[in-house]
Amino acid sequence: MFPPRSQRILLAVLAASALLSAVSGRLNPYFLDVALGAGISVVLASSLNLINGFTGQFSLGHAGFMAVGAYASAMLTTTLAPRLGLSANLLQWVFFPLSLVAGGLLAALAGVAVGAPSLRLKGDYLAIVTLGFGEIIKVVLQNVDAVGASRGLTGIPSHTNFFWVFGSAAVTVYVVWALLNSTYGRGFLAVADDEVAAEAMGLNTTGYKITAFVVGAFFAGVAGGLYAHLKGYLNPGGFSFDKSIEIVVMVILGGMGRHSGVVVAALLLTVLTESLRQTGAFRMIVYSVLLIVLMLTRPQGLFVWPLWSKKEGRP
Amino acid sequence: MNRSVSGPRSRRSFLTLAACSAVLAGCREKDGDTGAQAIRLGLFGALSGSEAGLGQYTDMGATLALEEVNAAGGVLGRRLEMVREDNRTMAGESATAVKKLLSRDQVVAVIGDGNSGRCLEAGPLCQAAGVPMVSPAATNPKVTEIGDCIFRVCFTDPFQGAVMARFARETLHLSKVGLLVDASAPYSLGLASVFRERFAAEGGTVVSEQRFSGGDKDFRAQLTALKSAGIEAVFAPSYYHSGGLILRQARDLGFDGPMLGSDGWEAPELLEVAGRTAEGSYFPVHFSPENTDPLVAGFLDRFRRRFGKPPTGVSALAFDTLQLIADALRRAGSAEPPAIRAALASTREFQGITGRISMDSGRNARKPAVIIGVRDGAFRFLRVVDPGDPGRASS
Incomplete structure (x- = not known):
């Protein structure tokens, strides 16, 4: 009669973000920006967690997928939308989510393009291929005049609001969670645990890896679209290797292959970089020291305590 | 692995809880407002990251000016205060930093980054807030086209063509x-088209392009032609990497006339x-310590005494x-952003270190450029050139 528990949680989060969205206009724009940035990080980290955490691959190209989605959706809302003559409400509540999905799909396509030929590679080799992909995207964007080249794409409408960000975050976490808890989804974990054994059991390991890449890339693309319409400006420089590393750090700090840990790490790291503004010139030093301390004291991930799971203690 | 996937109940509710508390934690930080006496300005720049040099030299230049203004009794009987925010040279960070300056620190004017891209990111926010x-140092013409609140103190790219x-x-x-x-x-295209137009207006001829x-x-074919x-x-x-090769190959072909370039040549690599x-060879720059x-000598001296090193052009x-x-x-007699904006727009013949500055109707600085000549293997200050009627060139 009632939907299962997990779906009730999803609905509850969606409803909560819709409610908060209604009052977010009264929030200080700076805090709103930080909160929305944190939400976008959750989408990015959770989707990368599927690839790096649960499926055990090592991708360094997440910023590249994000860039594809960001530019695709921004081009839709800056060039196509004005010609349609839609009302402001229709733009924000119908056209914008569609452009997000379109950006996500294009990013997923890029996921197939990168994944299919390169996923037979493992570990470091795959990392280097995905790293190369991310850089190629960046360099291409820097040279295409139609999207502003290295000057950047300006005048993107600010459609991103509380509901779209935290709604997308909730959907991302839910989809990754549900996927892994399905019968099919157990295969991801098998691939991560022992690829040879998984293959011997008859699993199509390459198929699993591509699926992980495509789903991960889709949500990265959606996150890119949200980012574009939050900042109102895109520059290829923002999708460099540094950005990919930032997302990888969130996944590692959250504990590879933990749902809640990665979500909290994404929120924490985004809010942390902002709250450290008080330390002025020492901001990035304090941040780096905190990362080192966290990694030394909690190598298994931030939120893996005996309290949550009896199987894992400190190593 | 197994347990982590399904996850115990408590952990999932923790997710929501942690999300909320993290957001709230961010909201509480630093709420006091400092004395209403000081007039607060904001500065955002690349104080760390790959272009940290640009941001730090910008900060030093502004800091020196700030201290001198305050030492002379401040402005309108009030002290000036400057809030600095770092964007780590990362796209996306300037927007956040400027939102903080505008909404948290309530600054009345913002000193922008020296990079055009990051000014294009932050500019619309300042424009929307009316600050x-x-x-x-953002030279891209697009920057001041954002709106009537955006100004620049450097000259634009095409302006150099006129100079x-x-x-x-x-x-x-x-x-x-x-x-x-x-x-x-x-x-390069923008500079060339302005040069062609202005050079003809001054009575010269562009013979070939x-x-x-x-x-x-390899530029030998073009140079021979x-x-x-x-x-x-x-x-x-052009930029220095092309410029250096062009210079070498022109001389190799036996051409010994003057070679003129643009500010992209200002690099030791040339x-x-x-x-x-x-x-x-000759090219224009914003500022030369020579x-x-x-006024320039005094600035160099004070900067060196304050920071222990020589300033760069951006300082x-x-x-x-x-x-x-x-x-x-x-001049505005008020610290309200609209009054400051109007006063900035009507700036005429302001005597700065980098020349006499007037704001044209496009809010770009109208001022002379410094011409650098290469002599004895070094960049030498040659002279100051006022392009005359430059309003047209910088639009």
């Missing part, structure tokens, strides 16, 4: 010039590539930016 933003046209005509007495243009760079593409290494067209000098607006062949003007521009804002505050 004036002045960039010390070089006048320099070629009046100082070097040239009448026939050939152009060598990087067709892949809007920067040759084009190349960004990464090209220019030489056979009977030119007296070459104007090659001298490394071109070596002795760089002698007799300028003998006593001088940032110094002028803050002084210009202080001047606007005085």
Whole structure:
């Protein structure tokens, strides 16, 4: 009669973000920006967690997928939308989510393009291929005049609001969670645990890896679209290797292959970089020291305590 | 692995809880407002990251000006205060930093990043808030096109074309010039078209125009064509990596007339590539420490004493930016952003370190450029050139 528990949680989060969205206009724009940035990080980290955490691959190209989605959706809302003559409400509540999905799909396509030929590679080799992909995207964007080249794409409408960000975050976490808890989804974990054994059991390991890449890339693309319409400006420089590393750090700090840990790490790291503004010139030093301390004291991930799971203690 | 996937109940509810508390934690930080006495300005820049040098030298220049204004009793009987925010040279960070400056710190004016891209990101936010933003060194014409709150203290890219046209005509007495243009760079194309127009207006002729593409290494074909067209000098607006090769190859082909460039040539690498062949080349810059003007000498001296190292061009521009804002505050007689904006827009003949600055109708600084000449393997200050009627060139 009632939907299962997990779906009730999803609905509850969606409803909560819709409610908060209604009052977010009264929030200080700076805090709103930080909160929305944190939400976008959750989408990015959770989707990368599927690839790096649960499926055990090592991708360094997440910023590249994000860039594809960001530019695709921004081009839709800056060039196509004005010609349609839609009302402001229709733009924000119908056209914008569609452009997000379109950006996500294009990013997923890029996921197939990168994944299919390169996923037979493992570990470091795959990392280097995905790293190369991310850089190629960046360099291409820097040279295409139609999207502003290295000057950047300006005048993107600010459609991103509380509901779209935290709604997308909730959907991302839910989809990754549900996927892994399905019968099919157990295969991801098998691939991560022992690829040879998984293959011997008859699993199509390459198929699993591509699926992980495509789903991960889709949500990265959606996150890119949200980012574009939050900042109102895109520059290829923002999708460099540094950005990919930032997302990888969130996944590692959250504990590879933990749902809640990665979500909290994404929120924490985004809010942390902002709250450290008080330390002025020492901001990035304090941040780096905190990362080192966290990694030394909690190598298994931030939120893996005996309290949550009896199987894992400190190593 | 198994348990982590399904996850115990408590952990999932923890997710929501942690999300909320993290957001709230961010909201609580630092709520007190400092004394209403000080007039608060904001600065955002690349204080760390790959372009940290740019941001730090900007900050030093502005800081020196700030301290001097305050030492002289402040403005409107109030002290000036500057809130600095770092964007780590990362796209996306400037927007956040400027939202903080505008909404949390309630600054009345913003000193922008020296990079055009990051000003394009932050500019629309300042424009929407009605708070004036002045960039010390963003040269891309698009920046001030954002709206009537966005200003710059440096000259724009095309403006240099007008400067070089006048320099070629009046100082070097040239009448026939050939152009060598990087067709892949809007920067180069923009400069060349303004030069062509202004040089003709001053009575000279552009005899021939040759084009190349960004990464090209060989310019002999184009240079030979220019030489056979009977030119007296070459104007090659480009960056130093192309510029160095152009200089070397022009001299190799036996061309010994003046070689004119643009501010993209201001890099030691130009001298490394071109070596002795760089002698007799000229290009415009924003500021030269060799300028003998006593104002410049005084600034150099005070900067060195305060920071223990010589300033760069962007420090001088940032110094002028803050002084210009202080001047606007005085003339406005009020610390309200709309009044400051109006005063900035009506700036006329403001005496700065980098020259006499007037704001044109496009909110771009109208001021003379410094021409650098290469002599004895070094960049030498040559003279200051006012392009005259430059309003047209910088639009």
